Amino acid sequence: MSKTLLKRIVTSTLLTGLTAYILFFKSPLYFAIEVAFFVAFALHEFFSLLKDSGVPVNRFFGISMGVTLPAMVYLEFGMTQSGDVLFLIFGCLFLFLLQFFRKEDPQALIGISLTLFGILYVSWFLSYLIRIRFMEGGVIWIAYLLLVTKFQDIGAYLVGTKFGRHKLIPHISPKKSVEGAIGGLLGSIIVSLLLRPYLPLSFGWVHALLLGAAIGVIGQIGDLSESLMKRCCHAKDSGAVLPGMGGFLDAVDSVLFTAPLFYFHLKIYL
Secondary structure (H helix, E strand, O other), rough: OOOHHHHHHHHHHHHHHHHHHHHHHHHHHHHHHHHHHHHHHHHHHHHHHHHOOOOOOOOHHHHHHHHHHHHHHHHHOOOOOOHHHHHHHHHHHHHHHHHHHOOOOOOOOOOOHHHHHHHHHHHHHHHHHHHHHHHHHHHHHHHHHHHHHHHHHHHHHHHHHOOOEEEEEOOOOOOOOOOOOHHHHHHHHHHHHHHHOOOOOOOOOHHHHHHHHHHHHHHHHHHHHHHHHHHHOOOOOOOOEOOOOOOOHHHOOOOHHHHHHHHHHHHHHH
16 A cells, blocks of 8 residues: 555545534534635635736635635525625625725736635535535435545545556546546445435435436546646645645545535425
């Protein structure tokens, strides 16, 4: 076993254990705090990547607004979207106001756009986990989503490392392989089928299989999307805080798209 894999296993186990403890034994407030914690560090890494590439983003404002969004979702008990949408509108307005009092900057529009994009991409999308937490059976749904999404990561890593021969999209992520993508997809499907009997709703085998496949595909798109950003910023990882995994943005990239889409999927059935 390589040192990188060992570090990855230890880090993943600690994060999974902490999240499971908060999810199953603590109130939604603690889960919202955990989400806000991940948002803060992931946004810091996202804005740092852009800063290092010469993009004039407003990091302090972006992180402050990003951390406030999960708090607003929690205070709304995950029931409505009016508060956070209004907050995003005022955030956009305030970013333009800040620029009015600064010196002329030919990249001002790029900086404003990417600051808002970071808030949407990291904070708003990840905040859908809090919305799911307030749903009926929310604890189980979050556990299901995270396990199915993360076993896509595990399957892709293990299969890709062992059997990867054919490059998937080398101009975005040279190390990702077709074999790894298939392994990740199978990992999501298998876990989805295994967890089906424990779900709050009675999903059939076909539903569980298709849902697992959808989460697996969307999770990989999320992973590749972050790889594209790192490629554009000429960075290998978003950070080095988490041994064997990189940064916080690397840890949540596959969940960023699966969380909101899974939320709207559940809204149809609940």
